[in-house]
Amino acid sequence: MTHLCIKTSRPYPVHIEPGALRHLAEVEEAQVADRFWIITDQTVSALHLETLIKHVTTLFPKTNWMTSTVVPGESSKSLETYADLLHEGIERGVSRRTVILAFGGGMIGDLAGFVAATILRGIPFIQIPTTLLAHDSSVGGKVGLNLSLGKNLVGAFYQPSAVLYDVSFLKTLPDREWRSGFFELLKHGLLAAEPFADQLMDLKLSDMKQLPLESWIAKGISVKQRIVEQDEQEQGIRAFLNYGHTFGHAVEYASERLAHGEAVGIGLVFAKMLEGQVVEANQLAQLLTRLGVELPKRQSFEVYFDYMKRDKKNNQSIRFVLAENGKFNLEEIPVGRLLSAYDMTVRCLKWD
Template sequence: MKQLTIQSSQRNYPIVMEAGLRFRLKKWLNKDYSSILVITDDQIADKYLQDVVDSLDQKNIYTSIVPSGEASKNIEQYYKLQSKAIESGLDRKSLIIALGGGVIGDLGGFVAATFMRGIDFVQMPTTILAHDSSVGGKVAINHESGKNLIGCFYPPAAVLYDTETLTSLPYREVRSGYAEILKEGLISDISLAEELLPLSLKQISSVQLENHLEAGIKVKAMIVEEDEKESGVRKYLNLGHTLGHALEATLGYGKVTHGEAVANGMLFALHVSEKVKEQQLPFNELYNWMKINEYPIIDIKEKSISELIKSMKSDKKSISGHIQMVLLNKVGEPAVENLDDSSVEAYIKTFIERMNKL
């Protein structure tokens, strides 16, 4: 078992990682709740919902199952869950448990944050990717115009990570999650980045996975403790996300996984960093890592550039119409840069050329 504590302005909360944790949930709830609503998706429900309900061992447990996938992070599902909470008689002393990946954590968390002005919620991530989104208190739903545009900062009461639920992840999900772990290495943990870059994800042991998760969460925790509301260093966590989000939005959510889009976004961020900072960065190493591990290398077309730029400008980080990107001075040393449209356009063009030569 591994345990960390995150300090937030509203409360401190534990992150617990343990194989089989879903059978011992009661132990980690430090309050008596009048009722509990477990929110999960239709893929996770079959595998783990009953275990969770059983281990809570109390009356007034309700469950709500939403379709799996990013499309569920919308206003309709949000309102349905609010209705479910009301119909089930949840009150201010109730708990919501978000059992699933980042979609469920973000959606369930935003419901909890705004149900009767906020009730407790517990994150139970079931993907590697969600190690990132479950820590730090960001909860949100999507708007047609962009991801996570509607949401708030609302720390969970606990993050309870049953690492056993990761063993059955499809390889594509492993890949998606590792992009965020690599990101954490690139911005703040050189040895983690150096360990990951030559690694084939298909050959990772469960011990390695737990260690990588812990290292990634430590980076995330350190950053969100320093800057909970993303006015400063928290922005560094967006390395690869400016183009990444735009790729997800323009390709259509679900075509590539979040991590696959972020990996491509990081490659672009390293390209821009080399240009802006005039430094040698592990561009080729990242490219090779993506190849070894079968990340799709997204073939950006010249004609899609204007659409990508429009999408990048609608990003929450964008201020006064500039595009904000996280760049690296070197590995472990990120910096935020505001770029105008024409510079970004030029960088995308040279990026396309560079990729065509590889």
């Protein structure tokens, strides 16, 4: 079992272990809750909702609970779904003592967290991740929604009361979700004070599933913990956590079917090309192929450039998180250099 404490403006525990749901009984806000509001998606509901409800009713037999289920996928991280949840919550009697349980992957954590941050001007929520990718999204307090113009353009910084990470839920993940979470873990391995990405570069999909997940998830979260505790609201170094994301988000949003982490993998290749690290870019490209990532239909540079301009850390210029001599910086990149990196990325990935 692994227990971390994230020391932000509102400190909270992270429990990583099989059976982590038992720690719900230790969360102060849960102890005084008038009800639990479980927000999940249809996939997680079918697989695991019964398990969560069993824990809730066993630990808090006198506390009411209710469930809201949304469609899986990024399309639910929308203003429309958000508004539906607000109306449902108010109609069903949510109060400031209600605790939201965000039960699912990154989309659910972002959506349910933003509902918690805004309904009745803020109620407690607890992250209960069910994906490998959520080792990144469940920690740090970023919650929000997408717009048609781009990802995560509406949101807030709102810390959970706890993160309960039961790694046994990961056993039911499809291959795409394993890949998606893996590339966020790899990103943390590149950002770590003592980088560990090299230990992941040669893995196959079957190898990934055999990793001692509890310790590797803790490694990834510890990297994010170190950065978030220094810069909770992304005024400085927290932007480094967007490594691989500027181009990755653009590719994700311009593609019909691509998991977030897969897009980050492509974004990391692009970032390595900007850094002039062609050998590392090729290693990443080989890893994408070995893990079975299917590249989306390639769009023109102009399409991706338009999405990159909408990235929250950009104003008139395009800024990228890049490494130089082991140190990360946020650097303005001229259009010509971006175009060159795009052409090199296309050739590296053999991206038709």
